[in-house]
Structures are given as C-alpha cells and as structure tokens.
Amino acid sequence: MPRSWLADLRARFGGGREEAGLGILAFEAAAAMSRLVSLDRAMSDVEVRRLRADALRAEGVARATSTDQPLLLRLACGELVADLDRAAATAARLGARCCHRAAPSSFLHDFDRVYAEAKRGNGLARLDAAVGFYRGAAKRFRKMERHVAATARLYAEMDTLGELEASERRMVQWMRHSGPIPAQQPAPASAKRQQQAAEPSEKLMRELRSQRxxxxxxxxxxxxSAAAHKVSKLLAKSVLAVLARISIAFGANVPGLPVLTVGRAWAIRRTSGPLQPAASPAAAIRHSAPIFRQKDTAFSASDSIKPPASTVGGSGMELRYANVIVSAEKVLRELWPAIHSDEMDAGMDLSKRDELYKMLPVTIREAVKARLRESWKGQAVDEAAAAASMDAVDRTLRWLAPMAHDTVRWHDERSMERAQRFSMRPRVLMVQTLHFADRHKAEDAIVEVLIGLSCVCWYDDERRRPADWDEDD
Known part of the structure; x- marks a missing residue:
C-alpha cells in the first residue's frame, strides 16, 4: 500500500479525530492481537506437549544444537517472551495515547512500567487475577480473534481500493494526454478510442464507489473505529494473561520468570503444568554443542535468543543454508528413481544441479571440492557405491531437512506479508531451526550431503554415457 495513500486515509475517512477510533493504528493493534492469540495457542496443552516431546527432542536439534533440555527450554521461552514484549509495547503505546478522561486508571498510561514489574515478579496479585478468571481470559482471546479477522479484511479491501484508485489516476492521465476531439471534423480513430475508453471508465467508477x-x-x-482505551485495555489484560501462562509452563526451568501461585482449577484446565521438574540453580549445563552458557542474572528475552558467532544464526547464514538443504533434498528425490530405474531415459533435470551448485557459499563449495579430490580421485563409482552414497544422504537429510524447512517457515511467518502479518497460528520457534545450530556441525553435514549427491550424479552420468555415444555414432 503506498505511503502517500496511507497517510491520506485518516483525513479522507474521518480517522483524524481521537473520538473516531484508532484509525490507521488499527493495523498495529491487530498485529499485536494476532501475536497474542498465537502465543495463547502456543501455550495450549497440545502445543506444550508437542514442544516438550517432539520439537525439543528432535534428532536435528540434538545433533546440531544441544541435548540439554533446560537450555532448549530457555531458548524457546526467550523467543516467546520476546514476542510478548512486542505486543506489550504496542499496548503501552496505545495506552499512553488514551485521554485521562476515557481511561482514568494509571494501569493503561503506565503499562510499560506495570509489565516490567510483572516480569520481575512484582505485582503478582495482578498476574494471579489475569489467569485466575480463565473463562474471562478465553472470552477476551475470542474477541481478539474476531477483531483480527475483521481488520485483516479491512486491510485487504484497502489494498484493492488503492489499486482501483491507481487505475483511475492512470485513466484520467491517459484521457488528458489523448486531448479533446474536434467538434467539426471528428477523427474516426480518436472517436473510437474515446468510446472504447468510456466503457471501462464507467465500469471502473462503479467499482470504485462499491469498494469505497x-x-x-x-x-x-x-x-x-474502536476506542483506543478499550483496545489498549484488552491488549494489556491479555499480555498479562500470556505472561502468566508462560511463567507457569517455563518457570521451573527458566530462572528470572515470575513465580505464580494460581488456583489449581486454572492450571489444570488451561496448561499442562511445568514442562520439567525444577532443576537446581547450580546444576551445570551439559549439551552437545558448547555454544551457550547459563547466566545467573534475571531472565532477559533479548539476551537469551541472541545467537553466538559460532552458530549458523550468528553468522547470518541460516536462510541460505536452509535453501541449500531444501534444494539438495529435491535433487535426491529426482535422483532416487533415476538410479533405481533400468531405463537410460530416466534421469533428473541437470539445470537443478546447476542451480544447487550456484547456491553454495564459497566456503562450502571449496570444502566440497577438496573432499571430492581426496575421496574419489582415480576411483570409479559403481552402482553399489552410488546406492551407499544415496542411503547416507537420505539418513542425513532425515534430521537435517526438517530443520531447514522450519528455518524457511520461520522467516516466512515473520515477513510483513498480509497473510502472515495477521496470522494467529502457533509459530515455529528458532530452537527448531538452524538458527542456534553449531555452524561447523551444520556445514559438515551439508558437505557430506553434497559429496554423496556428487557420487550419485557421477554414477548417473556414467551409466547413461554409452547410450549417448551410440546415438552420436
């Protein structure tokens, strides 16, 4: 949506007056609500069990990131709290805009302070109240779902209106440049063009009126059109409810989170309880990839999800490596029937192999070349070697490819596209992706996959070469 058009919306549709509602800020509020609904769904019984039993115990996470469950829980919790921080910031901004007459309580005007105190464990009575009335919390989240859906439709229809108005401007400009038609001796060609332009112009104007x-x-x-104080109050209460749910689920393993003593009814109905038994604070962190260290400080979401330079995310290569792995998986799928087929015509599109090669970073490309010269110099690749290489590639991709797909999905879910901006589904967490994976381990796995694919490709080329020679003769 063009910025100039967005800036004019408030004046054109009456959004400039405070009593008229949020106006253009509705999209920011809807994005915050969608994030809160997503977090609430992520803390459901099903999602918490999936995180504990599947996501954090996946083979790829264990091989490339860590096997230390408290550490992984800390990383997962850090991202959830970071998302919650962004929603809380929106609630605080909207609360600060509320007039004191509409919202006399300091709860909204100073929500940034209230939220910071709640994260430090102060004001636990307010957090207990936020989760104690679970029926009211559920009602608020359903209300936010309706708000998000309606505002997402508005955003889409505004996009359509912007396109129609751009078409109208182009039509007017074309009409001006075409010039008037002389009254005494009308030019047949010009008259015909004017008549043809008039019909779509009338249709366009009808569409414009309907769209407006x-x-x-x-x-x-x-x-x-919603009142700012009502929206900010809804956001603020929901932020505290999500913070309380995160604290109940992760507090046993994440030092620094507020400890709540909520009623058993809410805990049983709304959560699956703590993820793990409480660990001793002095317990050493043991994991397969020595890239993180436990800190004896208050929990900080920004610090906990900042990857060290030794990780793939720390080098900024997570998406590029993920695309390489996904492409390698596609090449394997095409090579598999080719190798297991007796027909010489069966094979893969060679352009895909070229595309994969062009995607490789220089470091990985050089590593693959060196390994190939060392491993296969002067050796012939027979069917048995190709089959063994293919099996080895398949075993590696079974744990590496899911991390790559989750990496791509993680980036897609956090794009500014309309479909993702207002999405309310639980999101993939960074701990499931290549973000925290040890860079050397990830690169070694990618190199092994590429060497195995090269072996299979060599065999595929060799087995079809005699047929090519016969055709040349």
Whole structure:
C-alpha cells in the first residue's frame, strides 16, 4: 500500500479525530492481537506437549544444537517472551495515547512500567487475577480473534481500493494526454478510442464507489473505529494473561520468570503444568554443542535468543543454508528413481544441479571440492557405491531437512506479508531451526550431503554415457 495513500486515509475517512477510533493504528493493534492469540495457542496443552516431546527432542536439534533440555527450554521461552514484549509495547503505546478522561486508571498510561514489574515478579496479585478468571481470559482471546479477522479484511479491501484508485489516476492521465476531439471534423480513430475508453471508465467508477462503501462498512466494524482505551485495555489484560501462562509452563526451568501461585482449577484446565521438574540453580549445563552458557542474572528475552558467532544464526547464514538443504533434498528425490530405474531415459533435470551448485557459499563449495579430490580421485563409482552414497544422504537429510524447512517457515511467518502479518497460528520457534545450530556441525553435514549427491550424479552420468555415444555414432 503506498505511503502517500496511507497517510491520506485518516483525513479522507474521518480517522483524524481521537473520538473516531484508532484509525490507521488499527493495523498495529491487530498485529499485536494476532501475536497474542498465537502465543495463547502456543501455550495450549497440545502445543506444550508437542514442544516438550517432539520439537525439543528432535534428532536435528540434538545433533546440531544441544541435548540439554533446560537450555532448549530457555531458548524457546526467550523467543516467546520476546514476542510478548512486542505486543506489550504496542499496548503501552496505545495506552499512553488514551485521554485521562476515557481511561482514568494509571494501569493503561503506565503499562510499560506495570509489565516490567510483572516480569520481575512484582505485582503478582495482578498476574494471579489475569489467569485466575480463565473463562474471562478465553472470552477476551475470542474477541481478539474476531477483531483480527475483521481488520485483516479491512486491510485487504484497502489494498484493492488503492489499486482501483491507481487505475483511475492512470485513466484520467491517459484521457488528458489523448486531448479533446474536434467538434467539426471528428477523427474516426480518436472517436473510437474515446468510446472504447468510456466503457471501462464507467465500469471502473462503479467499482470504485462499491469498494469505497465496502471499506467504510469494514471500518465501522473493525478496530479502525474502536476506542483506543478499550483496545489498549484488552491488549494489556491479555499480555498479562500470556505472561502468566508462560511463567507457569517455563518457570521451573527458566530462572528470572515470575513465580505464580494460581488456583489449581486454572492450571489444570488451561496448561499442562511445568514442562520439567525444577532443576537446581547450580546444576551445570551439559549439551552437545558448547555454544551457550547459563547466566545467573534475571531472565532477559533479548539476551537469551541472541545467537553466538559460532552458530549458523550468528553468522547470518541460516536462510541460505536452509535453501541449500531444501534444494539438495529435491535433487535426491529426482535422483532416487533415476538410479533405481533400468531405463537410460530416466534421469533428473541437470539445470537443478546447476542451480544447487550456484547456491553454495564459497566456503562450502571449496570444502566440497577438496573432499571430492581426496575421496574419489582415480576411483570409479559403481552402482553399489552410488546406492551407499544415496542411503547416507537420505539418513542425513532425515534430521537435517526438517530443520531447514522450519528455518524457511520461520522467516516466512515473520515477513510483513498480509497473510502472515495477521496470522494467529502457533509459530515455529528458532530452537527448531538452524538458527542456534553449531555452524561447523551444520556445514559438515551439508558437505557430506553434497559429496554423496556428487557420487550419485557421477554414477548417473556414467551409466547413461554409452547410450549417448551410440546415438552420436
């Protein structure tokens, strides 16, 4: 959506007055609500069990990142709290905009301080209240779901309106450049063009009127027209509810989170309880990839999810490595039927092999070349060697490819596309991706995959070469 068009929306549709509602800030509020709903769903019984039993115990996580469950829980919790921090910041900004007459309570005007105190464990009575009335919390989250859906529709219809108005401007400009038609001796070609232009112009104007009416109706039924103090209050209470749920689930293993003594009814109905038994604070962190160290400080989301330079994420290569792995998986899928087929015509598209090669970073490309010269110099690749290489590649990709796919999905889910901006589904966590993976281990695995694929490709080329020679003769 063009910025100039967005800047003009408030004046055109009456969003400039405070009493008219949030106006253009409705999209920021909807994005915060979608994030809160996503976090609430991520803390459901099903998602918590999946995180504990599957995601954090996946083979790829154990091989490339760590086997230390408290550490992995800390990383997962850090990302969840970081997402919650962003939603809390939006609630604080909206609360600060509320007039004191509409929202006399300091709860909204000073929500940034209230939230910071709650994270430090102060004001536990407020957090207990946020989760104690679980039925009210569930009702608030359902209300936010409706708000997000309505505002997402408004955003889409505004996009459509912007496109129609751009078409109208182009039409007007074309009409001006075409010039008037002389009244005495009309030019047949010009008259025909004017007549042809008039029909789509009238159709365009009808579409514009209809689209503007649709946008106005959606503005009235979405967050655009909602009172700022009501929206900020809804966000603030929901932020505290999510913080409380995260504290109940992770508090036993993440030092620094507030410790709550909520009623058993809420804990039984709304969570699966602590993820792990409480660990001794003096317990040493043991894991397969020595890239993190436990800190004896208060929990900080930003510090806990900042990857060291020794990780793939610390080098900024996680998405590129993920794309290489996904492409290697596609090459393997095409090579598999080719190698196991007796027909010489069966094979893969060689352009995909070239694309994979061009994707490789220089370091990995040089490592593959060196290993190939060392391993296969002067050796013939027969069917048995190709089959063994293919099996080895398949075994590696079974644990490496899921991390690559999760990495791609993680980046897609945090893009600014409309479909992702207002998505309310639970998101992939960085701990499931290549972000925290040890860089040397990830690179070694990628090199092994590429060497195995090279062996299979050599055999595929060799087995079809005699047929090519016969055709040349």
């Amino acid at each position: 009416q649709k946008v106005r109706r959606l503005m009235e039924s979405s967050l655009w």
